[in-house]
Amino acid sequence: MNRAILLSLTLLTAVGLCVLRIKYEVVFLRQKLQKVEQDIGKYTDDLRICSAEWGCLNDPKRLKALCAKYLSGMKPMEKNQIISYQKFFGSEFGSDLKDAFKKFLDKSLNLD
């Protein structure tokens, strides 16, 4: 009887110690997880600040001022500078280019 009680107490103590150890491991892992989450939050914050700074750098007013400073002599494109695909290949310059393009394509196909 006494032996049984003693054995039970010993086992109980051993199980208790195991549970305690597991508990501390969980606490340690939880702290580690919190640290990782904090790091993720910090990096996310940093990324947000970086994208905000990038947005400021891309501000149209700033870009316009930079263009005026470094691209003097150039101006925004106008509609009459853009022509359609058909119109381009219908022009004198475009027809030559079209022939050259066709030859290039034929050559490429022959190689294949």
Next chain:
Amino acid sequence: MFSSLFDGFVMWRNSKNHAELIAHLRARMVFSSICGTVVFSCISYRLVDVMIISHYRTQDSNATHTEYAERKADIVDRNGELIATSVTTASCFADPSAMIDVDEAVMKLSKIPGMPSPEKLKLKMSDKSKHFVWLTRHVSPQVHEQIMDLGIPGIHFQKDYKRIYIHGNLFSHVVGCSDIDGDGVCGLEKHFAKELAAYGNLNKYLVTTLDLRLQAIVHEELSDAVARFKAAGGNAMLMSHTGEILAMVSLPDFDPNNLKNCSSSAMFNRNTLGVFEPGSVLKIVNVAIALDSGAASLGSIFDASEPLKIGRFSVTDFKGKRRPLTLAEAFVFSSNIASAKIEQSFGATVQKAYMRRLGLLDKVSLEIPEVGSPIVPRLWNETAATTMSYGYGIAMTPLMLLAAVASILNDGIRVAPTLVYGKRKINQDGERVVSCKTSRVVRDLMRAAVFCGTARKSAVEGAEIIGKTGTSYQAHGRGGYGADGSRKRNTTFIGGFPKDTPQFMLIVSLDDPKATEESHMCTTAGHNAAPTAKNIFKRIVPLLYDTNHETDDSNLTVLKYIKLDG
């Protein structure tokens, strides 16, 4: 305990008095048991503390922290360019109950830049019963470090988020602004307050239909026009045929990053709240009703040689042709007399039915709280209907007007404005407001107005711009339109491109523009709103234009109904 038993056994061997020995042993056993109980009780208490009490305490403290620090979701334009974001900052607070010397703390803190005045600090920290008092919000890292270096007991920092508007006043009215706690005050920030708060930590964005490039162009050109024509303000909007608003500018505007010196007039969104009598731009609707109801055709003649008498008032033309005009001429030359007579051909009942169908009698639905309702006549009789034919007697917001005109031009299918990207798709089965044929003829008429009419100054070389101008006097409540010399005007241009399939619609409006040399000392829309629209078109057409559309006015059938004088 075992040593006690051993000692007892030795004593039993050496002693003859058993009773004395047993009493001695019992005393020792009791003492050892008490010691053991105390030790195990301590261990048990510590175990309960570590495993249960401390555990929940930690969880509680974390919850309090995350509950306060809430990050809002970013707002981006249709191309993913950042418009509004939240950045991490620190906010300083005091726990007066934990402070040792308040006067010393006030003296030290008041020297830090950005902190409240010593009087305010003293007032905040003097109540010892309090445990939390904000001292300053969103401090810079430098100030944060300076305060930390002071090492004052009871002064702490809380992680906080500050709303930043990257482009300042560029999107002020449409995106809106937030207060110091990040709660939306107006615009998209207010309308989507719950969603922005909910999706903040999930790295989700609110994607708007706005386009940073187009918004910047419209803002720049409108600001320039307001300055050049010395206008009190102005507004402009660019919308696609799907109803997606690409740019929305209202001047004067405000910087949502700094609301301290912001006036109420600057906060007013003219595009969605500013109801006004649109003037001749409403002739687009008038002509569309006449054509769609079959009351008139392009060649129908309306006599505009004499002013039209209605009761004690007479309808006159500004620089009228003083001759009978076809419907096409009445529209292109913007004749009030002919427009009134066109309206008389279909009547007030038909007009009201069409206006309701076009959404001009109801509030427009848009994803911002600042949306105004139209002002419509109480009694919709023939006199009111005639007045409305040339844009008076009914007041609406520019947004309503743009949506109605876009619906007419979009092959007659209703266009519903939106600010949320991807919400609207091209829907050919949508509600029809006018026939496809009417839509095509109205587009031709608007092209003719740019080609040879009142909107000539909006023409851009190489682009098929369509448009119509309108000038109206500003109403002064019940006082009419003011004395002749003091009358203020609203000038409006509404148009789009390309003619056959208008994919982009623009409205430009100027509030009380003055006569300048550039406008040839005129204050009509053709001399200020139309050139402003031209400047905008000139810059946005290369960005948006489908190059397969080429300008060809030779097949503009409406031209044969228009006689060009001189």
